[in-house]
Amino acid sequence: MRFSWKFMGMLVAGAVALTSTTAIAAEDASSIARGGRLYDKYWGENKTAKPETNHQSFANKAGKYDKDASWRCKECHGWDYKGKDGAYGSGGHMTGIVGIQGAAGKDTAAIIAIMKDKTHGYTDAQLPAQDMKDLAMFVSKGQVDMTKYIDYAAKKAKGDAAKGEGYYNTICANCHGLDGKKINNAPPLGSLQNPQEMLHKVLNGQPGQNMPALRLLDPQISVDLVAHMLTLPQQ
Ligand code: HEC
Ligand code: HEC
Numbered sequence: 001m002r003f004s005w006k007f008m009g010m011l012v013a014g015a016v017a018l019t020s021t022t023a024i025a026a027e028d029a030s031s032i033a034r035g036g037r038l039y040d041k042y043w044g045e046n047k048t049a050k051p052e053t054n055h056q057s058f059a060n061k062a063g064k065y066d067k068d069a070s071w072r073c074k075e076c077h078g079w080d081y082k083g084k085d086g087a088y089g090s091g092g093h094m095t096g097i098v099g100i101q102g103a104a105g106k107d108t109a110a111i112i113a114i115m116k117d118k119t120h121g122y123t124d125a126q127l128p129a130q131d132m133k134d135l136a137m138f139v140s141k142g143q144v145d146m147t148k149y150i151d152y153a154a155k156k157a158k159g160d161a162a163k164g165e166g167y168y169n170t171i172c173a174n175c176h177g178l179d180g181k182k183i184n185n186a187p188p189l190g191s192l193q194n195p196q197e198m199l200h201k202v203l204n205g206q207p208g209q210n211m212p213a214l215r216l217l218d219p220q221i222s223v224d225l226v227a228h229m230l231t232l233p234q235q
Contacts, residue, residue, distance in 0.1 A: 024216065028137065033213035035138025036204025038131055039073040044207030046131050057119050059095045071126075073100075073135070079196035080146040087152065087196050104143050108136035142215070144203065149223045150195045157195045157226035164228030167221055171212065180232040190232030198226045 024032070037045040051071045058070040065075050076097045080086040083099035103111055112132045115122045127135065149158055169178060176182055180189030192198060202222040205213040214222050 024141070028141070029216050030213075031134045031137045032142040033138075033204045033215055035134035035136070036142055036200065036213070036215075037207045038127070038135050039138055040200065040204070041072050041074075041207045042127060042131065042135075043068070046128070047208070048126055051126070056121060057097075059097055061094065061096075062092060064092055074200070079194070079200045080150075081143045082146075086146070100139055101143060103139050104141075106140050108133060108140055111136035111139045138204075142204075144199075144219065146196055146199060149199060149219065150226075155193070155195060155230075157199070157223050157230065159220065159223035159225070159227035161224070161227040161231055164224035164226070167225050168228050172225070175211070180229065188233055188235060189229050190234045193230060193234065195226050195230065198229055199223065202226060 034045065042048070043050045050068045052067060054066050055070040055076075057076065058066060059076065060066070060070070069075055075093065076095050077083045077100045078086045078088040078093075080088075081100050082088075083097045084095065085099055087093075088095055103114070112135075114120060115127065115132060115135065122132075150156070151158055168176075173182075176189055199222060201211075202225055203213060203215040203219075205211045214225075
């Protein structure tokens with residue numbers, strides 16, 4: 001058979017398509033999503049004791065979000081992982097702390113060492129070995145660049161709310177209700193009005209809840225969902 005560059009190209013394209021869909025093994029995907037929920041509120045996910053005192057690097061100048069809140073990774077590094085260079089660069093949650101993008105792709109052992117360093121001081125009682133591992137997997141392999149999906153100035157998702165409504169009504173409404181108000185004692189979903197927070201939660205799930213994590217689906221699905229949630233009734 002004559003060597004064909006066209007055939008070769010098809011082979012390469014096929015291999016690339018295959019690796020991009022299978023790049024993250026199933027067990028890694030659930031570890032990364034769990035790491036995302038620990039990044040959100042670790043004690044909600046791992047059911048350890050809620051911290052009672054301020055984190056030693058607590059930096060909110062307004063004195064807000066102290067005590068337990070000050071221990072949430074997201075409180076210092078943001079829902080968008082960009083810290084002072086992202087959505088927490090201004091407003092009530094402003095910290096002046098760097099983001100974690102510099103650690104994307106790093107070895108998990110190096111990231112675990114950061115979580116145990118003097119700045120952070122997380123103990124094994126707060127984050128047992130598997131939790132440290134999941135968090136490090138999230139930091140290394142789970143970060144998305146939210147500026148691609150969210151218009152920061154307008155506080156809108158770069159998504160199709162009509163498509164998002166279809167996804168929402170079939171995947172989410174059983175728990176949340178078509179209007180986002182079905183879960184008792186929870187504020188209406190539409191009242192959140194925070195696209196970065198919504199996107200993080202849709203990709204990774206809600207700490208300690210049976211909510212799905214959509215991170216292996218096409219990210220545009222999650223972005224469309226956020227676009228729809230922003231239109232739900234706010235009260
Ligand atoms: C109270 C604030 C605070 C909290 C909470 C916090 N961090 Fe940090 N983090 C910092 C500060 C400050 C730095 C910068 C340290 C330095 O420059 O030496 C940092 C740096 C980092 C870095 C290095 C970033 C880089 O570019 O090298 C990583 C990774 C990191 N934090 C992960 C986490 C994780 C994971 C959590 C939650 C388990 C967390 N942090 C919780 C304050 C915090
Ligand atoms: C198995 C039930 C279940 C399903 C299915 C589910 N969720 Fe949730 N979700 C919850 C629970 C429980 C909470 C926590 C509510 C609370 O306490 O504020 C939550 C919280 C949230 C939050 C954070 C709300 C807040 O105010 O902090 C968002 C955003 C969210 N869900 C979006 C979704 C989306 C989008 C889907 C579909 C892709 C979905 N959920 C599917 C149970 C579910």
